[in-house]
Amino acid sequence: MRLRNVKDADEILEKSIYVIGDPKSFRGKWADVFSNDNPIFLEIGMGKGDFIKGMAEAHPDWNFIGVEKYESVLVRGVQKLDKLNLPNVRVIAVDAIDLSEYFDREIEGIYLNFSDPWPKKRHHKRRLTYVDFLEVYDRVFCGDARIIMKTDNDSLFESTLVSLNNYGYTFDKVILDLWNHEEMFNVKTEYEIKFSNKGFKIKYIEASKKK
Numbered sequence: 001m002r003l004r005n006v007k008d009a010d011e012i013l014e015k016s017i018y019v020i021g022d023p024k025s026f027r028g029k030w031a032d033v034f035s036n037d038n039p040i041f042l043e044i045g046m047g048k049g050d051f052i053k054g055m056a057e058a059h060p061d062w063n064f065i066g067v068e069k070y071e072s073v074l075v076r077g078v079q080k081l082d083k084l085n086l087p088n089v090r091v092i093a094v095d096a097i098d099l100s101e102y103f104d105r106e107i108e109g110i111y112l113n114f115s116d117p118w119p120k121k122r123h124h125k126r127r128l129t130y131v132d133f134l135e136v137y138d139r140v141f142c143g144d145a146r147i148i149m150k151t152d153n154d155s156l157f158e159s160t161l162v163s164l165n166n167y168g169y170t171f172d173k174v175i176l177d178l179w180n181h182e183e184m185f186n187v188k189t190e191y192e193i194k195f196s197n198k199g200f201k202i203k204y205i206e207a208s209k210k211k
Ligand SMILES: C[S@@+](CC[C@H](N)C(=O)[O-])C[C@H]1O[C@@H](n2cnc3c(N)ncnc32)[C@H](O)[C@@H]1O
Pocket: 044, 045, 046, 047, 048, 067, 068, 069, 070, 073, 094, 095, 096, 097, 113, 114, 115, 116, 189, 190, 191, 192
């Protein structure tokens, strides 16, 4: 995708210490990137980066890799990250369907925040919790599979519950109105704020599957 609207976008991505331009070369070696053996979490569809920034600050002993399909979106997040010193964050511009080309049983958990809902039935295969994606995720988890999802979208929420259940996941938490669930620690995303302000309830799923 062309990098519209951001001046010097290519240069920003090339120069940023957060961007891993050649993620395939680190397959099986991501601990070396962070110089530690701390757990590594992915956020797929990181958008403009508020979640990964907040999580990395809240959990300095966890590592986070932001995965974003479009460089034109990623560059916005990178501009924010470049102002900070977060040694436990990296980002890659790749499609989630190819994740097993970049990771080999190294990932502790996957965050899916406000993934595209793909409302048309013929597009449901593109949903990030469709079985084709769950099969790919199986190849990147180091231990039990763990997926944590937030969405405002009822159809995506329901299909995710069905898809995860059919694939053998069990549900550790299902919350229908996250913002009114006081005991939950929650780093808000850009979309989360936008949709909650429009009156949508934020739904939350935490699911796992034994290795
Ligand atoms: C609706 S936005 C949500 C952004 C952010 N997570 C938030 O909550 O504000 C969904 C993001 O997922 C990205 N995305 C969609 N499909 C993807 C895929 N297959 N692999 C990686 N990123 C993807 C899109 O480019 C977009 O930035």
